[in-house]
Amino acid sequence: MTTLLEVSGVSVSFDGFRAINNLSIQIAEPELRAVIGPNGAGKTTFMDIVTGKTRPDEGTVIWGERSVSLLSMNESQIARAGIGRKFQKPTVFEDQSVRENLAMALKNKRGPFDVLFHRKTPQGGARIREIAEEIGLADDLPRRAGELSHGQKQWLEIGMLLAQDPRLLLVDEPAAGMTPAERQHTTDLLKRAARTRAVVVVEHDMEFVRRLGCKVTVLHEGSVLAEGSLDHVTANQEVIDVYLGR
């Protein structure tokens, strides 16, 4: 296990409100990590900072063996560097087919002219089918993504993440609005992905986090309150006070 992502001393304020306050987190590769915390703890802002959507006021975000700073890169460069993100609300391109959604995410050159002269390859097609198989949408490839159920959209988005072949997956509330069976499938997907990559899951649902069975980081008011196994952090009095006690 080597450190893949190192966030240290990061702070960011919005109109005087400190959303992130001297936050430091390290993610290894491969690793499965759950990030929990009450509303407003800074979970989503943390993801925004790592993916380049929000610039921190201070602190560093270091990536990979060559220790490059993510703060000097824009969203698409960070994505190409190997960080994929799944949003809280499933955001797939509803007007396009499942296949088109996956094909767009598939790891390929991203320049406009590469895309304009892109030819479909048998390998690409096989990879799309493989991912569709994995996310349980093998029979839905020609369907419009907008026709999928909520849970299927979540999976499609996870599939798009896998297609990007990132080294780090940031997954925001993947189980929201899912049936118990769908949750189980999602847990399996994430656990499998975490065998070879770093996967960071932000989740509210304790039961889901328990099933992931991984190291947990508890955020509160923009900084790390506790870190360790789920049993360890849930035994922490501070955690109980700010989060679990309510």
Add this chain to the structure above:
Amino acid sequence: MTRPTPSSVRKYLGGARGGSAPSPGATPLGGARPFVMRHPSVLWFLLALSAFTLGVTFLSDAFGIGLLSTSFVKTLGKTLCLCLVAIAMDVVWGYCGILSLGHFAFFGIGGYAIGMWLMYARTERIVEASLAEAPLPPTEQEVIDAIGVQIFGVVGSSEFPALWAFADSLALQLLMVALVPGLLALVFGWLAFRSRVTGVYLSILTQAMTLALSLYLFQNDSGLRGNNGLSGLQNIPGFEAVPQSVISIVFLWASALALGLGYVLFAWVVSGKMGSVIRAIRDDEARVRFLGYHVESYKLFVFTLTAIVAGIAGALYYPQAGIINPAEIAPIASIYLAVWVAIGGRGRLYGAVIGAAFVSLLSSWFTGGGAPDIPLGFYTIQWTDWWLVLLGVSFVVVTLFFPKGIGGLFDHLVRKDP
């Protein structure tokens, strides 16, 4: 030609907004067949365009039975050019989601670029003919001065501005037709997209660009004859002996060819993975960034490519119109362009063609006095005044109740097919 099956037509038409949804049986490698064969709607469009062009030719004065007047043939030729700029608008707005209210400016720039050569070359011939009778053969400078007086006398000048440096060369001015709109779009788009200006703010910015350009051209010292514009463009230097009836057909064919090529080009751009990415940008550009695509480059590509096509369309339009002046570039023209595309149906190329052809022909019928006035007793509706009200109301009605426009009717027609 193999006739496409109704089901394949239905798939294409039905999926027009959503693009080319691959059919379940489609092979992953579709590259074996030519592009046009894989997209039946493109084939149908090209057939309809060819039939139209041949039909007009057979009904024309010059090559046919003379049912259509030369001026009407020119109107039809101009309409084809408007259809071309409309499909460019559809790609930038309907597919990529950039509501540019400046594409008619690129159209006008194309017109000015070719107009400069047309005017220069024709004046040169006239000047040379008149100076030929002088006792001493004129020097080159005398010829150029005389051309300057002829062209710029109307704005009280006789000096050639730097803008006209290449006006004597057809090849260079043809290059300018594509280069000037392309470069302007590239620089403007780079500045705007880089700053992440989107939505209505971008539309306002493009309107401002258009307004600035038109106000600049209105000035007498702009070097492009101020509000007089460039005129006599219907006279093609070197072909003075050819009657306008023949020239009108030549331009009709040239416009049809350009529209056909433009249609195939854009259909190709929006069909494959590129189309997928630009439609995704339209629907959620932030998400596309997190997939690793540099959204700004894609917007810039689409904006610039469509501006170049708009310039080419303008270069074919104005020789048929005969005159170009800054009023042509006024912001309202670009707004009309958006209205045509909205009425025709955004996000489908044939919709833009239908909208541009239908609305612009209707517009010239109403404003040209073709439509009879409606006396109401207490008031008479004169269509020259009321056409804009009708157009405005139709725009609102289409936007509110038929967001797919006229092109959306095809979905209904085709879906009823067994």
